[in-house]
Each structure stands twice: as C-alpha cells, then as structure tokens.
C-alpha cells in the first residue's frame with residue numbers, strides 16, 4: 057500500500073504524522089498585526105495586543121481576571137508565589153513535569169498521592185490522608201482537560217485551610233456544570249504553548265475570581281513594579297509580548313473551527329477503537345469537553361511498545377504522556393508507592409490529534425493498533 061511520503065527507508069513509503077502539529081492562521085492575518093506593531097513600535101510591556109487578547113479571552117472563556125504570561129510554567133510559579141505557599145503541597149504524579157518542577161523551584165515539597173485509573177486525575181480520598189501539619193495547598197492537574205473532582209477537593213481544602221491551584225494547561229474552553237472549569241480553586245493556570253489547542257507560540261495565563269490575588273499577580277508578572285520607580289513587592293518577568301499576543305488574537309478567531317474538527321477526530325477514534333482491547337479516559341459527567349487529547353490505555357507496557365514500533369514503521373509518532381510518573385523524578389527524594397499512577401504512566405499513549413489530521417489517517421492508525429493488540 058502506498059502513502060504520501062516524506063521519508064523512505066524500509067521500502068515502505070512513510071507518512072509524517074506527529075502526535076500534534078500547531079495550528080497556524082492565514083499568514084496575511086498575522087502580517088497585518090505585525091504591520092501595526094511596526095507602526096506603533098510598541099513590542100512588549102502590556103501593549104494593546106496583550107490587553108486586547110486578555111479581554112477577548114475573558115469574554116470567550118466567560119471568566120474574569122485573566123493575566124497573559126510568558127508560559128504555563130511561570131503561571132504555576134506565579135500562582136504559588138501569590139498564594140505564599142510553603143511546606144508541603146499535595147499533588148499528582150500523573151502530569152507534565154512542570155507541575156512538580158514549579159513546586160520544587162518555589163521551595164515547596166511535592167507530596168504525591170495516587171490517581172484514579174479511569175479519570176487519570178488525583179484521587180481526593182488519598183489527598184485527605186496525605187495532609188499533615190505542614191500541608192499548605194493542593195496542586196492538581198485536570199489531566200487532558202478532564203475536570204478533577206473539584207467539589208471533593210474544595211471540600212477538603214475548606215475543612216483543612218488549604219489553598220487550591222489547578223494546573224489547567226489542557227483546559228482551554230472546558231466547561232463543567234455550566235461554568236468555566238477555570239473558575240474552580242483559588243487560581244487556575246493555563247498553557248498556550250504551540251502544542252496546545254489554543255496557542256500563542258509560547259504563552260500561558262493565570263485565572264482567578266479573587267480581585268486581590270489578581271492585583272498581586274499583576275505585580276508578580278512585572279518585577280513588582282508599581283510605577284517606574286516604585287516596587288510593591290517581589291516580582292519576576294512573566295510578561296508576554298505583542299507578537300505572541302498577536303498570534304493568540306489570530307488563532308482565537310478559528311477556535312470554534314479547531315474544536316469542531318477535534319471533536320470529529322476524537323469521535324472517529326472512539327468509534328473505530330470501540331471493539332478493541334483498549335480503554336479510554338473517563339470524562340466526568342456534566343463536562344463540556346474540548347477534545348484536546350486522545351489518550352488510550354493498553355493492557356501492558358509491552359503492547360504499548362509494540363504499537364509504538366508498528367506505528368513508527370509507518371511514520372506515525374504518538375507520544376507517551378505522561379511518562380515517567382513524576383514521583384520518580386531525580387529530585388524527588390522520598391520513595392512513593394503509587395501503583396495506579398505507575399501502571400497508567402506505563403500504559404497510556406496519546407494518539408495524533410491536530411487540525412490537519414485526516415480522517416483516513418485516523419483509520420490507518422486505528423487499523424495498525426487493532427492488528428497489534
């Protein structure tokens with residue numbers, strides 16, 4: 057069988073299908089923004105594009121108080137600083153490394169609890185058991201945009217005087233129980249990295265319903281400046297540029313189309329793999345999902361390796377999100393026994409999902425998977 061090729065080594069014409077490809081708007085639309093940036097000669101420091109993007113994102117997501125930042129990692133760090141967290145923070149072992157590294161970077165001790173095998177999110181019952189007198193907060197990830205058990209987590213936080221940060225890097229446009237998922241917890245953090253559903257090349261944001269926290273984070277993102285010669289408090293450089301905001305403004309116009317396409321692709325995968333041995337992430341009820349990832353769970357790591365190899369032979373490159381378990385990072389000193397997270401991180405693979413992925417490519421991917429599981 058012949059496929060359009062970019063590489064040829066094993067005699068089989070290969071495809072070139074990565075796990076994701078960034079969406080790019082029509083070049084002319086971005087160039088128009090560039091031309092205005094040139095006219096204004098205002099490149100960064102809270103320029104008109106940044107302000108416009110923040111307003112448009114708040115409207116689109118139906119939230120208040122979004123601050124556009126350089127990336128999703130600095131967003132977590134600014135959230136930790138704003139809440140003045142110290143000591144132990146209970147968190148998930150199944151997320152991207154930035155969730156844990158940000159805690160360690162901010163001198164907090166990550167305390168890992170196991171996850172739920174169906175939702176891949178942190179298990180609230182185990183959070184409760186892990187609380188000590190040194191615990192100050194919970195940092196949970198809505199994995200692949202699937203809402204955590206936000207009610208149980210808030211209840212635990214309220215009863216124990218803990219703060220809650222949600223790493224909502226994957227949650228652009230997800231609503232839960234009729235409101236934005238970003239409204240839950242004290243602060244939610246977003247990533248607008250090029251690989252994300254909505255992107256600004258590099259970028260991120262913090263979202264909070266609390267006006268005081270918002271004001272504090274405004275200083276934190278701009279060196280603590282309160283005017284050119286006064287400083288309100290410690291700060292960092294978390295500002296993003298006019299060029300990045302311009303990419304966001306262009307991409308935002310296409311977001312409904314991007315989401316509709318992803319939904320169709322996601323549902324095609326689900327349908328075609330329905331009669332396979334694979335398991336799928338259980339999206340919480342009452343979620344208006346964004347179809348940002350398509351993770352599948354294999355029966356064993358060996359089967360996963362075999363599928364990676366067979367897909368690779370055709371130039372298809374799925375990705376192991378998230379491996380290894382974050383509790384095994386070299387800078388985590390304690391040994392944890394987290395059987396669900398260990399098993400999940402060894403057996404989950406995210407299949408290709410991006411705007412230009414063709415349905416026939418999804419059919420091919422599903423065929424190869426079914427032949428090898």
Ligand SMILES: Cc1ncc(COP(=O)(O)O)c(C=O)c1O
Pocket residue numbers: 127128129130151152154155197223225226246247248249259260
């Ligand atoms: C769950 C999660 N948290 C944090 C980040 C960090 O975001 P960024 O790459 O924008 O720093 C990412 C993505 O890269 C992520 O997937």
